[in-house]
Amino acid sequence: MKASNTLWKEKLAGQISENLSREIDAFDTDIALRKQDKLDERLFAETRLRRGAYGQRYDNGQRSDGQKVQRLNFPSGDLTKGPNTLWDAPGMQRIKIPAGGLNAAQLETMAELAEEYSDGIAHVTTRQDFQLHYVQIDDTPALMRRLAAASITTREACGNSVRNVTACPYAGVCQDEAFDVTPYSRALAKFLLGHPDCQNFGRKFKPAFSGCAHHACGLTSLHDLGLVAAKRVDAETGREEIGFEMYVGGGLGAVPYQAKLFDSFVSPEELLPLAQAIARVFARHGEKKNRNRARIKFLIQDLGIEKFRELVLEERKILPFDPRWTEYIKQAQAEFAETPLKPSGELPSLVAIEGLNGNSDKFKKWLKFNTRPQRQPGYVTVTVALPLGDITANQLRSLADIVRRFTKETIRTTVEQNFVIRWVSKSDVRELFSALQSVGLGDPGAGALVDITSCPGTDTCKLGISSSRGLAAELRKRVSEKSFQQDEAVQNLHIKISGCFNSCGQHHTADLGFYGVSRKIAGYAVPHFQVVLGGEWEHNAGSYGLPVVAIPSKSIPQVVTRLTDRYVAGRNPGESFRNFIKRLGKVELKKMLEDLTKLPTADRSYFSDWGDPREYTLGDMGVGECAGEVVSSVEFGLASAERELFEAQVAHESGQPGQAGEKAYQAMLNAAKALVELEYSDVSSDPEQVVSEFRARYFDTQKFFDPFAGGKFANYLFDAHRKAGQAHTSESSRYLMDEAQLFIDAAHSCYNRLGTLVTV
């Protein structure tokens, strides 16, 4: 644990928005409560997940060292931060980056955090997030404060919540987009963040935006909510209108689903309310008990898209008007408008390129793969290709310098685990290349065969079956030089690797996809990858690949060579890899790879995975936290009441009876509101409304009544409400705290009597 953890709050006072500050204080308190065993581990797990603090491999306290299973004797012993998850075990911190948009100061913050709390590496994910690994849970509040000071939140980065809202990184500068989706994606992210209607999902919910239907950049087809920019001409006025094709229910995982068209044209004004209505329907009707069927795609499958649409539109009709539906869009349009730093220019001439002292070949390749003309003449985007999505702290600082030098800090992360620098004047590309090159960020091949996407796999993920990063590193090494000598069609193929069937590496969308599986051979577990061929990256991941056969991990490089060679030799003129695979068919493909399913005799290396010399085992797998536990909003409300009461006790101990009394009263209100929300989700935080709704719904109906004490505990709330605003002595606040505790306990009992799986 960092010695400075407790000092950051004071250091950053005034630099963090009040909301974010309060949220992190609450999380800090939750940590304290959990350490005192005053907060249930299941509830704490979902709380930290909704703050982006995720578990990591071996956090159950066991690890195979290749010879035996070691028990990891952490100093906090059996204290847990979730079911079967030890407190001291390092975890992963996911950091949401809406639409992938960053500025230079945020890059620098990320560098500091990677260095001080992680292992010196920041990892860009396939959903434009950052992840830091090997992070201690005790360090997370300080880490979150530093992010908050840079206007970044980790809220709802994991857990059963609305995850990062992703968007095409070329939005606003793309040559063939309908319009810039950036402000709409930012507005939706802001609107849904922490929204009460999004707190009761059975699983996660991922939105994505694309500026067009034909490129891949937004991957809207594989998202729970996909928005594709569209234009139409109004028949009556003849005016051009902008809007969105709205898709719902896409998703990868073991069985991938293509999103279904919900509406072919949603106006910008209807975007946020319709998303809100969808969230409400998902929260109300989505599966809660069986997490394997809890994504919205299953709800849509069960209901049918027509019935789902009907429910959403009914919900839309009764939504109370919210001015933020349009205000947030207007704000985002102003806030995220971009302009260039430098005047437009022209690309360097061939003569100038040849003068690059031995780097001319590399520069030419870089120019070909890593730059792309903007629709604004004289400017290009530059892709910084990150190997396996990793970047060092020093590289992040250098990147911050570079984006300040050449642009107005216009940089975004991509779903291919890279960065895109926007608004680079064409006359600056040579200098920019040199600057990137000098810090190890000038590799060519962005978006090409060498630019392999991979999830963390067995390196850090509890669900990992095979080493996706190990395989990606090996393939990258083998392909890196060769790819530029290969046939043009091969150079542009995509390789994507997942460590298991859950598809975080998006293998279904790749030409050559692989996901981790295991097979038992001669009594030993052997790491394998299932080969998935012919997925479509274009058209926002328009179709998914065909699983062909499982091959031992160590033979996968041969699979790549064999398939690409055959494609070069046997494709018809202009035939895409996807069509080539389709033409060959599964039988032929399997036959072609059949011999590679066998292990070479006497080669022990096949019993360990890439980059990991330990004998392979499945014993290190843990229980995934991807969805977290299903914790109802009532439980969160009751936990917030407990937290408030804890803070009351702290205030009382530090001689502030007034504050203690106010917090004890607030704790009761929080508990009452949690129960009211079970029946009336739109209840406000106004004490008058909370108390009157509580009285009508729980006291008058006697639902809150204790079998022995009757309505006694409810009267504590009514008394406290009547006396609200009066001064407190040390004694009166102590009584009030005792009463608040009894009221909260009674609220828990009431909720238990009502049944824990009530949905709202």
Added chain:
Amino acid sequence: MHTINLQHINVKLVLKDSDSLDHGRDLDPVIPVFHSWIQQQAFDELLLDVADYRHVQGGPGILLIGHEADYSLDNTDNRLGVRYNRKASLDGDNQERLAQAALAALSAAQRLQQDTRLDGKLYFNGHDIEIFVNDRLLAPNTAATRDVLSEGFQEFSDKLFGGIEYSLSFGSDPRRLLAVALKASRAFTVGELLENLRSSLVPAAGDLTKHGPGRAVPDAVPDRHWREELNAAQGAD
């Protein structure tokens, strides 16, 4: 004078002829070596996992992740070296904590040098040692911090190099960690530096090769053995 509490100290021993090393072929054997250290739980720190970041240029290289500290074959700034990164807080004074980190880095370097699997390729260059303080709040990289700490680093370096002449220079980029580069005027072996530190810090202590003389703070992770050894060496209970 304002004092600065140095925590989370990193010590890096720069390797000999690292420019000529092939980071693929020559460093591949480090991975099984680190795994074997986990099997043996070779140090006081609880050792957990191995992470390989050789694919990024000038990065953390190959890491042996521990709970209280990480050990690594670090390539930050494209200077390959054996690095110790203390993550858990320690009590004691700055000199003790510097010594703890240095002893840990030296012990790791010694193990690597003696490991036949590495074919004698990973040797300390004898001259260059880098110290980082991995906490910007406690030790911001400012001129004021450097002024305050300069004397303490000199005191530590005097002990480390046993009175032999050396140079000491600070990194000045305020965004980067507080960093000190030490360069000895003559080549030292790892064994000599270990001996210098041990004899200067705890003359009566026995073999403290594995352990630093800092004391874990109560809520931090206790180093399992060194406290007893240190107490024994000092005649305490």
